[in-house]
Amino acid sequence: MPIPEPVEGDLARVGGIEGLTRLLPDGETLALRSQQFHALSDPVRLKILLLLAVQPLCVCVIREVVAVADSRLSYHLNVLKKAGLIAGESRGNWIIYSLTAEGEKFAALLAGQGRA
Template sequence: MDEKKCCGEGYRGIPLEIEASLCRCGGIEGLIERLPPDAAIAARCAAHRALADPFRQKILAMLAVQPLCVCVIKAVLEIADSKLSYHLSVLKKAGLIQGDQQGNWIIYRLTGEGERWAPPRT
Protein backbone atom coordinates (compact mmCIF):
# COMPACT_ATOMS: atom_id res chain seq x y z
CA MET A 1 0.00 0.00 0.00
CA ASP A 2 1.17 3.50 -0.80
CA GLU A 3 1.41 5.61 2.36
CA LYS A 4 0.55 9.30 2.08
CA LYS A 5 2.97 11.73 3.78
CA CYS A 6 1.92 15.02 5.28
CA CYS A 7 4.04 17.13 7.59
CA GLY A 8 6.24 14.09 8.14
CA GLU A 9 3.26 11.93 9.16
CA GLY A 10 1.86 8.99 7.22
CA TYR A 11 -1.85 8.61 6.42
CA ARG A 12 -3.08 5.48 4.67
CA GLY A 13 -5.84 5.77 2.14
CA ILE A 14 -7.26 9.18 2.99
CA PRO A 15 -8.73 11.31 0.19
CA LEU A 16 -6.24 13.74 -1.37
CA GLU A 17 -8.37 16.79 -0.55
CA ILE A 18 -8.47 15.76 3.13
CA GLU A 19 -4.72 15.18 3.15
CA ALA A 20 -4.06 18.60 1.57
CA SER A 21 -6.37 20.36 4.01
CA LEU A 22 -4.86 18.50 6.96
CA CYS A 23 -1.36 19.50 5.84
CA ARG A 24 -2.44 23.16 5.63
CA CYS A 25 -3.60 23.12 9.24
CA GLY A 26 -0.41 21.49 10.50
CA GLY A 27 -1.30 17.80 10.35
CA ILE A 28 -2.81 15.90 13.24
CA GLU A 29 -0.92 18.11 15.75
CA GLY A 30 -2.35 21.26 14.17
CA LEU A 31 -5.83 19.80 14.20
CA ILE A 32 -5.51 18.87 17.89
CA GLU A 33 -4.27 22.38 18.74
CA ARG A 34 -7.43 23.84 17.18
CA LEU A 35 -9.77 21.83 19.39
CA PRO A 36 -11.46 23.68 22.25
CA PRO A 37 -10.05 23.00 25.73
CA ASP A 38 -11.54 20.01 27.58
CA ALA A 39 -13.17 22.36 30.12
CA ALA A 40 -15.02 24.20 27.33
CA ILE A 41 -16.23 20.91 25.86
CA ALA A 42 -17.36 19.73 29.31
CA ALA A 43 -19.29 22.99 29.86
CA ARG A 44 -20.96 22.61 26.47
CA CYS A 45 -21.93 19.01 27.30
CA ALA A 46 -23.40 20.16 30.63
CA ALA A 47 -25.43 22.79 28.81
CA HIS A 48 -26.74 20.20 26.33
CA ARG A 49 -27.74 17.87 29.17
CA ALA A 50 -29.49 20.75 30.94
CA LEU A 51 -31.33 21.69 27.76
CA ALA A 52 -32.58 18.15 27.11
CA ASP A 53 -35.80 18.47 29.10
CA PRO A 54 -39.11 20.15 28.18
CA PHE A 55 -39.56 21.68 31.67
CA ARG A 56 -36.11 23.24 31.55
CA GLN A 57 -36.75 24.54 28.03
CA LYS A 58 -39.95 26.17 29.30
CA ILE A 59 -38.10 27.70 32.26
CA LEU A 60 -35.51 29.21 29.91
CA ALA A 61 -38.26 30.49 27.62
CA MET A 62 -40.07 32.15 30.55
CA LEU A 63 -36.88 33.72 31.86
CA ALA A 64 -36.12 35.01 28.36
CA VAL A 65 -39.29 37.09 28.71
CA GLN A 66 -38.46 38.40 32.20
CA PRO A 67 -36.86 37.44 35.53
CA LEU A 68 -39.28 35.45 37.71
CA CYS A 69 -39.73 34.13 41.22
CA VAL A 70 -40.24 30.43 41.91
CA CYS A 71 -43.96 30.79 42.59
CA VAL A 72 -44.64 32.13 39.08
CA ILE A 73 -42.51 29.43 37.43
CA LYS A 74 -44.30 26.78 39.50
CA ALA A 75 -47.74 28.16 38.59
CA VAL A 76 -46.93 28.02 34.87
CA LEU A 77 -45.34 24.55 34.92
CA GLU A 78 -47.77 23.03 37.44
CA ILE A 79 -45.12 20.78 39.01
CA ALA A 80 -44.18 19.87 42.57
CA ASP A 81 -41.72 22.02 44.52
CA SER A 82 -39.14 19.24 44.61
CA LYS A 83 -39.28 18.71 40.85
CA LEU A 84 -39.00 22.45 40.17
CA SER A 85 -36.09 22.72 42.60
CA TYR A 86 -34.31 19.92 40.75
CA HIS A 87 -34.79 21.54 37.34
CA LEU A 88 -33.64 24.95 38.59
CA SER A 89 -30.59 23.29 40.14
CA VAL A 90 -29.66 21.61 36.84
CA LEU A 91 -29.95 24.92 34.99
CA LYS A 92 -27.90 26.74 37.63
CA LYS A 93 -25.13 24.11 37.61
CA ALA A 94 -24.95 24.43 33.82
CA GLY A 95 -24.52 28.20 34.21
CA LEU A 96 -27.70 28.99 32.28
CA ILE A 97 -29.61 30.76 35.07
CA GLN A 98 -28.83 32.52 38.32
CA GLY A 99 -30.96 33.18 41.38
CA ASP A 100 -30.64 36.43 43.31
CA GLN A 101 -32.02 36.74 46.84
CA GLN A 102 -34.35 39.73 47.20
CA GLY A 103 -35.79 39.74 50.70
CA ASN A 104 -37.73 36.49 51.11
CA TRP A 105 -37.70 35.83 47.36
CA ILE A 106 -35.23 34.31 44.96
CA ILE A 107 -35.53 35.94 41.56
CA TYR A 108 -34.27 33.79 38.69
CA ARG A 109 -32.87 35.23 35.48
CA LEU A 110 -30.90 34.03 32.51
CA THR A 111 -27.14 34.35 32.52
CA GLY A 112 -25.36 35.49 29.37
CA GLU A 113 -24.88 31.83 28.49
CA GLY A 114 -28.56 31.17 29.20
CA GLU A 115 -29.54 33.96 26.81
CA ARG A 116 -27.55 32.27 24.06
CA TRP A 117 -29.26 28.91 24.66
CA ALA A 118 -32.81 30.13 25.41
CA PRO A 119 -35.47 29.09 22.90
CA PRO A 120 -36.44 31.88 20.48
CA ARG A 121 -39.49 33.90 21.45
CA THR A 122 -42.59 33.50 19.33
Protein backbone atom coordinates in the same frame (compact mmCIF):
# COMPACT_ATOMS: atom_id res chain seq x y z
CA MET B 1 -4.55 3.08 7.29
CA PRO B 2 -4.09 5.71 4.56
CA ILE B 3 -6.07 8.95 4.62
CA PRO B 4 -8.23 9.62 1.52
CA GLU B 5 -6.58 12.14 -0.81
CA PRO B 6 -9.20 14.92 -0.54
CA VAL B 7 -9.12 14.72 3.28
CA GLU B 8 -5.32 14.59 3.34
CA GLY B 9 -5.04 17.85 1.37
CA ASP B 10 -7.51 19.67 3.61
CA LEU B 11 -5.83 18.25 6.69
CA ALA B 12 -2.45 19.52 5.53
CA ARG B 13 -3.89 23.04 5.19
CA VAL B 14 -4.81 23.12 8.90
CA GLY B 15 -1.45 21.75 10.04
CA GLY B 16 -2.13 18.03 10.07
CA ILE B 17 -3.61 16.12 13.00
CA GLU B 18 -1.83 18.43 15.47
CA GLY B 19 -3.23 21.56 13.82
CA LEU B 20 -6.69 20.05 13.71
CA THR B 21 -6.46 19.17 17.40
CA ARG B 22 -5.40 22.74 18.27
CA LEU B 23 -8.59 24.04 16.64
CA LEU B 24 -10.73 22.20 19.18
CA PRO B 25 -11.85 23.97 22.37
CA ASP B 26 -9.97 23.01 25.54
CA GLY B 27 -11.26 20.26 27.83
CA GLU B 28 -12.76 22.70 30.33
CA THR B 29 -14.78 24.45 27.64
CA LEU B 30 -15.98 21.14 26.20
CA ALA B 31 -17.04 19.96 29.68
CA LEU B 32 -18.97 23.19 30.28
CA ARG B 33 -20.71 22.99 26.88
CA SER B 34 -21.59 19.35 27.55
CA GLN B 35 -23.14 20.32 30.89
CA GLN B 36 -25.06 23.16 29.26
CA PHE B 37 -26.43 20.97 26.49
CA HIS B 38 -27.41 18.34 29.06
CA ALA B 39 -29.25 21.06 30.99
CA LEU B 40 -31.13 21.97 27.82
CA SER B 41 -32.02 18.36 26.96
CA ASP B 42 -35.29 18.48 28.89
CA PRO B 43 -38.41 20.33 27.65
CA VAL B 44 -39.21 21.63 31.15
CA ARG B 45 -35.77 23.23 31.45
CA LEU B 46 -36.09 24.70 27.96
CA LYS B 47 -39.40 26.23 28.98
CA ILE B 48 -37.86 27.66 32.17
CA LEU B 49 -34.99 29.18 30.20
CA LEU B 50 -37.38 30.79 27.72
CA LEU B 51 -39.60 32.10 30.53
CA LEU B 52 -36.62 33.74 32.17
CA ALA B 53 -35.68 35.28 28.83
CA VAL B 54 -38.90 37.30 29.12
CA GLN B 55 -38.21 38.49 32.67
CA PRO B 56 -36.77 37.40 36.03
CA LEU B 57 -39.29 35.28 37.95
CA CYS B 58 -39.93 33.75 41.35
CA VAL B 59 -40.49 30.02 41.81
CA CYS B 60 -44.23 30.45 42.33
CA VAL B 61 -44.70 31.92 38.84
CA ILE B 62 -42.38 29.39 37.18
CA ARG B 63 -44.24 26.54 38.92
CA GLU B 64 -47.60 27.81 37.64
CA VAL B 65 -46.41 27.94 34.04
CA VAL B 66 -44.44 24.68 33.88
CA ALA B 67 -46.92 22.77 36.10
CA VAL B 68 -44.49 20.49 37.91
CA ALA B 69 -44.22 19.53 41.58
CA ASP B 70 -41.99 21.65 43.82
CA SER B 71 -39.37 18.91 44.13
CA ARG B 72 -39.13 18.48 40.35
CA LEU B 73 -38.97 22.23 39.81
CA SER B 74 -36.19 22.50 42.37
CA TYR B 75 -34.28 19.76 40.55
CA HIS B 76 -34.68 21.49 37.16
CA LEU B 77 -33.64 24.88 38.54
CA ASN B 78 -30.58 23.28 40.14
CA VAL B 79 -29.53 21.67 36.84
CA LEU B 80 -29.81 25.02 35.07
CA LYS B 81 -27.88 26.78 37.85
CA LYS B 82 -25.05 24.21 37.83
CA ALA B 83 -24.76 24.67 34.07
CA GLY B 84 -24.33 28.41 34.59
CA LEU B 85 -27.46 29.29 32.63
CA ILE B 86 -29.51 30.86 35.43
CA ALA B 87 -28.86 32.54 38.77
CA GLY B 88 -31.03 33.08 41.81
CA GLU B 89 -30.99 36.25 43.90
CA SER B 90 -32.53 36.39 47.36
CA ARG B 91 -34.96 39.26 47.86
CA GLY B 92 -36.49 39.00 51.30
CA ASN B 93 -38.33 35.68 51.50
CA TRP B 94 -38.14 35.17 47.74
CA ILE B 95 -35.55 33.91 45.31
CA ILE B 96 -35.80 35.63 41.96
CA TYR B 97 -34.33 33.66 39.08
CA SER B 98 -32.85 35.27 36.00
CA LEU B 99 -30.66 34.31 33.06
CA THR B 100 -26.90 34.60 33.18
CA ALA B 101 -25.01 35.93 30.16
CA GLU B 102 -24.57 32.32 28.99
CA GLY B 103 -28.26 31.65 29.55
CA GLU B 104 -29.13 34.68 27.44
CA LYS B 105 -27.04 33.31 24.57
CA PHE B 106 -28.79 29.95 24.66
CA ALA B 107 -32.25 31.53 25.04
CA ALA B 108 -31.56 33.69 21.98
CA LEU B 109 -30.46 30.61 20.06
CA LEU B 110 -33.59 28.72 21.10
CA ALA B 111 -35.75 31.62 20.03
CA GLY B 112 -33.92 31.72 16.69
CA GLN B 113 -32.20 35.03 17.38
CA GLY B 114 -28.51 34.15 17.67
CA ARG B 115 -25.77 31.63 18.28
CA ALA B 116 -24.40 30.00 21.43
